[in-house]
Amino acid sequence: MLYSCYSLGAVFFLFTAYTERAFLHPDLLFKHPLRAKGDLEKKLKSMGLSVRWNQFSAGPQLLEALNAGRLDFGHAGETPPISAQAAGAPLLYVASSPPNPKGEAILVPKNSPIRNLFDLKGKKIALNKGSNVHYLVVQALAKANLKYTDIEPVFIPPADARAAFEQKKVDAWAIWDPYFAAAEQATGARILTDATNIVENREFLFASQTFTKKHPDRLKIVLEEIKKVDEWAKSRPKEVAQILSPLIGIDAGVLEQVAKRRAYGLELITQEVVAYQQRLADTFYRLKLVPKKIDVSQVAMVSDHKPN
CATH class of the missing domain: 3.40.190.10 (Periplasmic binding protein-like II)
Structure with a gap:
């Protein structure tokens, strides 16, 4: 199964294949066209996977579900994974958006x-x-x-x-x-x-550590399809807004504004990104917003190359 959540009410979709689970959380403006276009469903149909959409309320709730073993692949902003890792969630950073x-x-x-x-x-x-x-x-x-x-x-x-x-x-x-x-x-x-000159505001894609080891082929497919739809959406803000508006109940004019100012691209995790997340984690520990110190590098699938 594959679940996904986005930053507006956390829509997720579910792939079902026997008793196995695989989860994805596309964010609002480059992965939700994936739902409307149906490309990922077509790609995975040959693997015996079907797709069903549903909702989480937000990224923290999605990562709580990952920690409870109810999902294998998800998406959230830069802060929720810090609390999730501190709570012992078996997550792995696998990709991110550029700073936004x-x-x-x-x-x-x-x-x-x-x-x-x-x-x-x-x-x-x-x-x-x-x-x-x-x-x-x-x-x-x-x-x-x-x-x-x-x-x-x-x-x-x-x-x-x-x-x-x-x-x-x-x-x-x-x-x-x-x-x-x-x-x-x-x-x-x-x-x-x-957030300019204050924080980066990245969005991250996560997989459970078990899923990453068991299904690297599915992980590769999902990332490839997300990257494709992101490239498609980048030059089509009006079309993206019109596609998403009836799906999520937000005015197309609002969504077009969001589409025009968001950052596009899919990046794998680098040492620089890990260092940024570590600074965030250390700050939250110092402020007692998380209960213990964590080492982000222990849950990051690091690469110095962008996906092809």
Whole structure:
């Protein structure tokens, strides 16, 4: 079986082949066309695998399922795997997207008196705990010479955070696309900062260590098909938006904005990427956001070459 989750409500799909499982989490804008185009299904049909789509709520929940042995291949941002590894999840980093700093931001209401990062001191910031924006908040505060304890984090999922933001129950909202773009267009929210020169905001593909050893052929097929659809989508933001809109219930105009500003490409894991993730892990341990120190290199399938 193969499950997948994306960053907007975490859609996943399931391949079933006898009692074996293989999981994938395509992100919103270059892997979801994979579902609409059906190329991966065609490729795997000859292997006796069928595809069924379903949902997780977000990357942290997907990695919890991996830790529980309910999935073998998944996708999440740069922060969820840190908590998952600390919890003992048998994950393996197998590929990533390029950095996408324009794809997440800290938003404030358009008439907010908050004008710079230092103004966040003492304020309530809504964010999804353990998500990619959790690290953005930590590092943005550090850039303003503020401590994490200088703000009040309000841990709520994106849908509830949007309501709290609009009702001014929080002062700021750290959020990723497409929720980010949707809030910009619907509320006139002002970008206090995106992740540029703060964090990389990569998306990672993970496999369970058992699955990687048992099915390297399937892993190779999935990565190849993801790379193909990414290349197809890169020059077609309007078409991608029109394909995805009815599938995920978001306005095509919002999705086109996301498609235009996201980073495209599929990269294998390098030592530089491992070092970045290690810095993230060490930061979260220092702030007591994870219970123990981890060594990211122990769960990374490192290569200095991009996939062909």
